Amino acid sequence: MPLLEIQKLTHRFAGLCAVSDFNFAIEPHELVGIIGPNGAGKTTVFNLITGVYRASEGSIKFEDQELVGLTPHKITRSGIARTFQNIRLFKELSVLDNVRIAHYGQIAYTPAEALLHIGRFRAEEKRITSQALDLLSIFKLDEMAGEKAKNLPYGLQRRLEIARALATKPKLLLLDEPAAGMNPNEIIQLMEFIGWIRQTFSVTIILIEHQMRLVMGICERIVVLDFGATIAAGLPAEIQNHPRVLEAYLGVEVTP
Amino acid sequence: MSNSSDTSYSALIEKWHMLTGTRLFWAVVMIAGIAFCIAVDTFDFVDLYLQLILIYVGINIILTVSLNLINGYMGEFSVGHAGFMAVGAYIASILTVHVFPPNAQNLLFPLAILAGGMAAALVGFLVAIPSFKTRGDYLAIVTLAFGMIVKSILENIDAVGGPRGLLGMEKLTTLPWVFFWTALSVWVIRNLVYSNFGRGVLSIREDEIASDLMSVNTRQVKIIAFVVSSFFAGIAGGLFAHALQFINPRMFDILKSTDILIMVYLGGIASIGGSIIGAVIYTILLEILRPLGIWRMVLMPLMLVLLMIYRPRGIMGMKEIRMFVPLRDFVTEKLWRQKKKEAGDASA
DSSP states (O other), X not given: OOSEEEEEEEEEETTEEEEEEEXXXXXXXXXXXXXXXXXXXXXXXXXXXXXXXXXXXXXXXXXXXXXXXXXXXXXXXXXXXXXXXXXXXXXXXXXXXXXXXXXXXXXXXXXXXXXXXXXXXXHHHHHHHHHHHHHHHHTTOGGGTXXXXXXXXXXXXXXXXXXXXXXXXXXXXEEEOTTTTOOHHHHHHHHHHHHHHHHHTTOEEEEEOSOHHHHHHHOSEXXXXXXXXXXXXXXXXXXXXXXXXHHHHHOOOOOO | OHHHHHHHHHHHHHHHHHHHTSHHHHHHHHHHHHHHXXXXXXXXXXXXXXXXXXXXXXXXXXXXXXXXXXXXXXXXXXXXXXXXXXXXXXXXXXXXXXXXXXXXXXXXXXXXXXXXXXXXXXXXXXXXXXXXXXXXXXXXXXXXXXXXXXXXXXXXXXXXXXXXXXXXXXXXXXXXXXXXXXXXXXXXXXXXXTSHHHHHHHHHHHOHHHHHHTTOOHHHHHHHHHHHHHHHHHHHXXXXXXXXXXXXXXXXXXXXXXXXXXXXXXXXXXXXXXHHHHHHHHHHHHHHTGGGGGGHHHHHHHHHHHHHHHOTTOTTTTOOOGGGSOTHHHHHHHHHHHHHHHHHHHHO
């Protein structure tokens, strides 16, 4: 049974069809890449899965539960977490708080207990803080726990965003252009890093990327989008020489 | 030489911070404070005018801290805080004037204040609903409209005196009660800020969409913030009505909301210590400058303009006086490192 199954997904922005008739399925522990030229609708697919937009048509099923119509926090709690193309950390808050906020759904005390600092409050805060610090130490960010997120260097901000996403305890992790703004050397490190995350946290990963090196290097399967429609899908080697993919990226040869 | 005195000074500061983080310290401060207020109230060794100013300082602290929850911590811009205050003031006054028996006024006064707070909280819940879909300037307009609605409803109910207002309250707001409610509101709002829901409030200010995607139930957080904030505005309204012994709808118009806004931005957004400083400075300065007459209203705005130029985030903007931060927030990290080190030693 697939972990995530998308059927006939279509989304229109005031007449513009951003995603049309998109079908997709991913099995547990797979690592699949979604590629395509700018404006192909890749991020829109992520926004539809996570509930930022409500799909115009079609269905998205996660572990057999329909996601279309659910609010983003409910979808996140059911086990889907994501990062963003342009980093969206809580800039003015500490690194620790960034990760603690992602534990919101896992706290067992009520607002009344929080207002009066009674009951389960102390024990729960201790548990969440200790979990968050453990997670930060896995990502080698614990030294900066008290630092404001905006003061971190770019690479660490990207890493913190992944840590924050994993703090929601996802089964499926959506990475939106994790290699944006990285040099070839950093991309090689990132490839190892993503593989390591997949092993350590045993998550299924969907990856949006522009960097062919990264996608070809680690993805087991690739889906190519153009103008909101799937133009090719298959193994990296097949995609590399797929005529329609070359066409989408490089254009059509003009025969004189 | 200077180095060693530096370290001993910082060690002293550290000791002071550890002390202010203990429950015993706060218990002593609270008991001393309430004892002082009761002494002032019974023996009248402080000038009555000065007592009244202290009462206004307390009420303004409640208003500022509670508005800071919305405008500072949540990053919205509410201009209807006086509306919640009006609801609290009217409900509490109706109870003490028309409902409660005259011989049990003192006993039932806290209940009247509480009821005023509850009524305001209920209205705050209603205002939270448009905030689900609207934010920024548009939510500011919603709160502005809310303030106007409250004012015109009150002006059109003859039972509460219409535009002439309501009087007949006894002077039930005493210094000890003001101290109690002020301490309670500061404590509760601080507790909220340093909890899971408080972090949710902050994350909405930083990035609402990211917050929702990180499993924060933004609607729940907004409801909690608005209900708590308006509850305390209602409490402040009840205290205000029973300090002045007369209220009319015009007292709770946009100018009153502006006053509270000024105190918030003077003290600094997203800071409890700042809210207290802002409320104290503004209230006392207004009194000190009273002899200047109409010029006071020229001087105060001028000071605000200068403040916004030289300290655009207010006196304590986005910073906190450390005594208001729970000690736990400082020691957990330390304890965690210790534990980690011990675990490392054990395995080695």
